[in-house]
Amino acid sequence: MTGNAIEIEGLRKTYAGERGEAPKEALKGIDLTIPQGSIFGLLGPNGAGKSTLINILAGLVLKTSGKVKIWGFDQDVNPRQSRASIGVMPQELNMDPFFTPRAALEVQAGLYGVPKGQRTTDEVLRMIGLEDKAGAYARSLSGGMRRRLLLGKALVHNPHVLVLDEPTAGVDIELRQMLWQNVRRLNRERGMTIILTTHYLQEAEEMCDEIAIINHGEVVVRDETRNLLSRLDRKTLVIQPEGPAPETLPLPAGVELDRRAGGALAFAYSPSATAPGEILEAVREAGIRIRDVGTEEPHLEEVFLDLTRSRPAA
Numbered sequence: 001m002t003g004n005a006i007e008i009e010g011l012r013k014t015y016a017g018e019r020g021e022a023p024k025e026a027l028k029g030i031d032l033t034i035p036q037g038s039i040f041g042l043l044g045p046n047g048a049g050k051s052t053l054i055n056i057l058a059g060l061v062l063k064t065s066g067k068v069k070i071w072g073f074d075q076d077v078n079p080r081q082s083r084a085s086i087g088v089m090p091q092e093l094n095m096d097p098f099f100t101p102r103a104a105l106e107v108q109a110g111l112y113g114v115p116k117g118q119r120t121t122d123e124v125l126r127m128i129g130l131e132d133k134a135g136a137y138a139r140s141l142s143g144g145m146r147r148r149l150l151l152g153k154a155l156v157h158n159p160h161v162l163v164l165d166e167p168t169a170g171v172d173i174e175l176r177q178m179l180w181q182n183v184r185r186l187n188r189e190r191g192m193t194i195i196l197t198t199h200y201l202q203e204a205e206e207m208c209d210e211i212a213i214i215n216h217g218e219v220v221v222r223d224e225t226r227n228l229l230s231r232l233d234r235k236t237l238v239i240q241p242e243g244p245a246p247e248t249l250p251l252p253a254g255v256e257l258d259r260r261a262g263g264a265l266a267f268a269y270s271p272s273a274t275a276p277g278e279i280l281e282a283v284r285e286a287g288i289r290i291r292d293v294g295t296e297e298p299h300l301e302e303v304f305l306d307l308t309r310s311r312p313a314a
Ligand SMILES: Nc1ncnc2c1ncn2[C@@H]1O[C@H](COP(=O)(O)OP(=O)(O)OP(=O)(O)O)[C@@H](O)[C@H]1O
Pocket: 015, 016, 024, 025, 026, 044, 045, 046, 047, 048, 049, 050, 051, 052, 053
């Protein structure tokens, strides 16, 4: 093992065009490694290729070319081992309405060849909070319960790598917290590597150690979350003046002023070009007395927009 849970090299996927449409190049040569034990975020705008990538990892979509290793097992050389190393919680809620949660978990374990004596169905049911519903028909489960069951199904074979495709899209706060608690615990206690896609950038910022942003089938950036956030050479200095600020305020070049509700003055600046002291100096020279001062760091949302905006498809 190399210390990587996932190794992807030159991964390409071209979908055949349907009914006279041109073929669609969804992945254009992805190189990506995901370290063991990390919580890794896969982000990108709609249609970027995230689901295609995840479905290839899950063995649900055939790649066009490239190499995929899961837990050290090459998908083409050791398909069984690589499949056994990964569990995927899909986006869709399609499940057999006549299976009870217990039966659904047992069938799934059977599909993965987990011997009866080694199954942990009760433990999984407890973990996803469905013990009370273990014998209920799936069709009588709420949307949130179905989603928890999908998480359970991804865990029956105790995989090294757990992939969550948009796990919290459209779920309520309570379920979201429960999902994240479970995911954190699996990561901490079992060392499970977690890969997730999410549209909630704040969630990715809070949850993920590392992030890759995909756009138009290519990885545009991959870095530790904290490095990604410090990449944007933009900060904001917020000053609350004692009284009303004057109309005009001479500022160092490149500094932009935004007057906020409540009279606060927000100065956006590039730390590489301007020191915050220069802004404070300018404020004092304008005769403004400062009541309070603080800084705001950029958020992942800004990094994301910066990297994916105004880049047309090649
Ligand atoms: N089965 C398919 N046949 C043809 N084209 C497809 C197929 N599946 C996906 N695509 C196309 O491939 C591209 C990538 O799609 P994919 O679903 O992987 O993106 P995504 O990043 O997961 O998007 P979203 O966030 O909307 O789920 C899109 O242009 C999509 O239309």
